[in-house]
Amino acid sequence: MPLGKVDERTRMSSPPVVILGAGLTGMSAGYHLQHGYEIHERLPYPGGLAVTIEEKGYRFDRTGHLLHLNDPSIRRWIESMLGDELIKAERRSRVFSHGVYTRYPYQANTFGLPPEVAYECLVGFIKTRESGASTERPNDFEQYCLKYFGAGFSSHFMIPYNRKLWGVHPREITAEWCERFVPRPELEDVIAGAVGLKRAELGYNAEFLYPARGIGMLASALKERLRVPIRFRSAPKAVDWRRRKLIFEDREQSYEVLISTVPLNTLIAILEHPPDPVRRAGLLLRCNPLYYLDVALDVSCGVDSHWVYVPEERYPFYRVGCYTNFSDKMAPPGKSSLYIELASREPVSESRLMPGIAEGLMEMKIIKRPDDIAFARTRRINHAYVLFDHNCYKALEQLRPFLEDNRIISSGRYGGWNYSSMEDALIAGRNAAGKAMELQR
């Protein structure tokens, strides 16, 4: 319906913009709109994935959430909200494999690995460069690894690590997503890393900011700055996109523009009678859950790394991070809090899992004995990693114009169906607010 024809009573009783989700994207959209909107959040608290919980003086985020900021205006905004609470750190991340720690990224740091492993990696890397690096784009992530890193790096790190991270074999994933996130070293970097020369850190996250009492501080600060209160425990059961109405259990709510940060496949599933191609495209979208552990230690963490990548299949986890190495306020004095991201995409039995976890942590010298673990909790993130499989982009091409034509701005990491950061979420929210204002003109 053109804007001019919006029923006057509806216009007066409903704000023009409705936002679904009070994660960073949704709250950033609200912040930038200032007024004329309503924001609904399914859960009883704000922040989405950017939250911190506390138990017995230990603090846990939903695994490591570090701020890697490139946009000066976002940096200024975050600094203005968190001030002295922001800790600035230089990344200390390591890879643990073959029983030793090496620096990250693996592909530029073979020094310290068993000589035969380092040899395989270097020879593979040189051979792939010598083979004349065809200009053809790799079809999938496995081909991407073989083409840019060679067989050794691929088999010792890239393939096993990414299989654990994504929960599917890298050949199921397209190569497009990784250009930004997987650092491609130059020959000089690989050689320097093989002989142990320390060079500048590679990759997008060489330095980060972190709020002293966990990432949830950012969400709380943002919530405090919203002019419109969030409606918690509020989620529509359907979206009547033709009449521009949200259907809640007990009422209907009109909108002129809908900003949705709900996972895109969920949004499509609650559209009332969508066109068939749209419904089918929604069903093609895949996103993996993630199981991870909050682990409280009675002792300090045995290593000083911020986080450690663990590619080998014999360990049931692929990354271990230590919150207290980000900030000592994340646990009581002399103790520490960890996150352990699990390779399994199926529900896990804690009692069966913990002996293997404790053993792995001892091998990694993070703890000395199983009793160092005070408690552990299993957590699940329902939507964690959007799978950029071979259907994904086709489906998005179908969905995006449909939503746009119907004044639905689907935004954020899961609304926009992408692999993106908290900074991206804040920017996406700002952009969504701008677009919503434009649509109302």
Ligand SMILES: Cc1cc2nc3c(=O)[nH]c(=O)nc-3n(C[C@H](O)[C@H](O)[C@H](O)COP(=O)(O)OP(=O)(O)OC[C@H]3O[C@@H](n4cnc5c(N)ncnc54)[C@H](O)[C@@H]3O)c2cc1C
């Ligand atoms: C394991 C992991 C580690 C990460 N580490 C980092 C990191 O180190 N640094 C970094 O910058 N980024 C990191 N990220 C990415 C970061 O978490 C996201 O980019 C960002 O939090 C996304 O915010 P969002 O608002 O788009 O989505 P979300 O945080 O998912 O927020 C969406 C909100 O919508 C709500 N919602 C869902 N359905 C409904 C409904 N039907 N109605 C109303 N509300 C609904 C949800 O409850 C949620 O609050 C990580 C992500 C993961 C999964």
